[in-house]
Amino acid sequence: MSDSVKPSGADEIPFRNPGWAGNTGEFDLTEELVRGEEYVGDLPAHGGHPGRAPTYPYMLKDREPEAPLFEGPYEERFEKIRSRFPTARAALLPALNLAQEIRGHISQDTMREVGGMLGLSDAYVRGVATFYTMYNKRPVGRFLIQVCTNISCNLCGGDEVLAAFLEATETEMGETTEDGLFTVMEVECLAACGTPTAIQINSRYFENVTPADVPAILDRLRDEAS
Ligand code: FES
Structure with a gap:
């Protein structure tokens, strides 16, 4: 530029x-x-494709489903969100994002709380939160592994990568491992079609993933969690 x-x-x-x-x-x-x-996460020291979006800003060490919303440092961030949008409705998506960052998922109670703070009806908030798959409506593991099986990734073995993650974590789709570390999901296109198979772990991308990469990726995540 x-x-x-x-x-x-x-x-x-x-x-x-x-x-x-x-x-x-x-x-x-x-x-x-x-x-x-x-x-704000640091760049991963290794792994992933050099072209990846090198960030995982949502990755907190521990998420607390019962944590108070928008208190302490979150209060300031919530106010910043409010100040940057002209209406409460416009601020709803980032406010839900922030709530998910704190609690890890958006429960019915969280929808009601966020709606109350923004002056929006339960029905409106529920309609928005349930429309977007990026809001977890139930608790997920510390690492949410989303495997793309859309066209490009499918042609390059996305189904096999998904199967490898499910087998390695000994879970069914959407289940969380007993240690609370991993939830594996299938997702639509992650907009990394040029480097299939693409997976997203929390907010971090890994590209050109093959089934052979799965054990190393899981080991690395276990290391990060320990
Ligand atoms: S098809 Fe997988 S990222 Fe687009």
């Missing part, structure tokens, strides 16, 4: 997560400013 078309403030913004809209410079905000430093 030439200097003449760089957005204002782009020089000061660290190039950390090219997929994150804040880095356009439009708001002169860093990811750390919006999410809080402790919620």
Whole structure:
């Protein structure tokens, strides 16, 4: 990009997560400013494809399904979300995102709480939350492994990668392992069709995955969890 078309403030913004809209410079905000430093992941030391979106900002060490919503450091982030959107309805998606970051899933109670804080009806919030598969409606493991089996990935063995994860974790689709670490799901296109098979683990992408890679990926996640 030439200097003449760089957005204002782009020089000061660290190039950390090219997929994150804040880095356009439009708001002169860093990811750390919006999410809080402790919620921004470092680049994975190894693994994955070099072209991946190198981030996993939602990955907290422990999610607490009963944690209070939007208190402490989350209160400021919630207020930032509110201030950036013209209406409560427009703020609903990021507010649900933040709630999922805290609690790991969006239960009926969480939908009611978020709706109450935004002044939206239960029915409206439920309609939005149940429309998007990215909101987990029930608890998932610490690592949510989503395997793409859509066209490109399917042609390159996506079904076999999915089967390998299910076999290695000894789970059925959507089940969580007894140690609470892994939930394996099948998903539609992850928009990484050029490097199939693509999988998404929490917010982190791995590309060009084959069944042979599965044990190493799981070992690495177990290491991260220990
Ligand atoms: S088909 Fe798998 S990422 Fe698009």
